[in-house]
Amino acid sequence: MIELLEIAVFGTAMGGIFALLASGFSLIFGVSRILNFAHGVCFAVSAYVAIYLIKELSTDVFSASLLGVLFAVLIGFAVYALTRPIRHNVVMVIIVTLAFALLIEQFLLLSFGNRGLTMPPFVEGIQVVYENLRIAKIRLLAIAIAVAVLVALEVFISKTLMGKRINAVSQDSEASMLIGIDVEKVLIATFALSSALAGIAGILYAQIFNVYPATILRVLIYAFAVVILGGLGSFRGSVLASFIIGYIFVATMKTLGAQWSEFVMLITIIAILAVRPTGLFGVRE
DSSP, rough: OHHHHHHHOOOOOHHHHHHHHHHHHHHHHHHHOOOOTHHHHEEEEEEHHHHHHHHHOOOOOHHHHHHHHHHHHHHHHHHHHHHHHTTHHHHHHHHHHHHHHHHHHHHHHHHHOOOOBOOOOOOOEEEEEETTEEEEEHHHHHHHHHHHHHHHHHHHHHSSSSHHHHHHHHHHHHHHTTTTOHHHHHHHHHHHHHHHHHHHHHHHTTTOBBTTTTTTHHHHHHHHHHHHHHHTTTTTHHHHHHHHHHHHHHHHHTTTTTGGHHHHHHHHHHHHHHHHHSSSSSOOO
């Protein structure tokens, strides 16, 4: 019973972080139909900026986290500028964004080294959830923050004017232009929103796990796998797939060991895609 509860709580925390990361990746693909292989940069850089501000400039954790997310948004704008001239060439977009990610990874490696770094959590201490099950309060807070942000994102997309424009462009960009929607402004807003989601995910991740320069490409693999499983361009599919992967990831770590977690995760995705090639919420084109 204790182990099941532990898997449920840890898996939900991991799934929430994956959902923030993958929903941003899915948003960009849904609106612009490009695969942003620099998405992991926003995730890692937000954490590294916050860690630097806290350790070197004695900034409080909340202000440092906010600045880290804002820096992630600036990275998103940079990626938008890099990809705008080549947006209709899928291969070039992949090459440019991947090259940008590798460049930032090398910069972080030279600046911070290859050792794992963490940032102080928003809350300290341990919470007794059930009998002898002790869980760090930051994990519970990470769940609450992730769920709150995802709910806010759903409300934003479905209720606000910009959200409806994003939804319209994702369905048909040419028709959106014909009815007067400024597609470029929508794309800029989407890149900013996507980068902010990745930045928040990076901040939460760095309070629970170590971050390394290689985290940039590692989390990209997770995001890509989750989005494929959920269905390309499907926000709700990405969220559901994130929690499925989170539970599988944690359950495998607890039973077989960390070295098997990624292997089992990928095998599970392959098995589901064998039954549903378009993913959980994908549609055939």
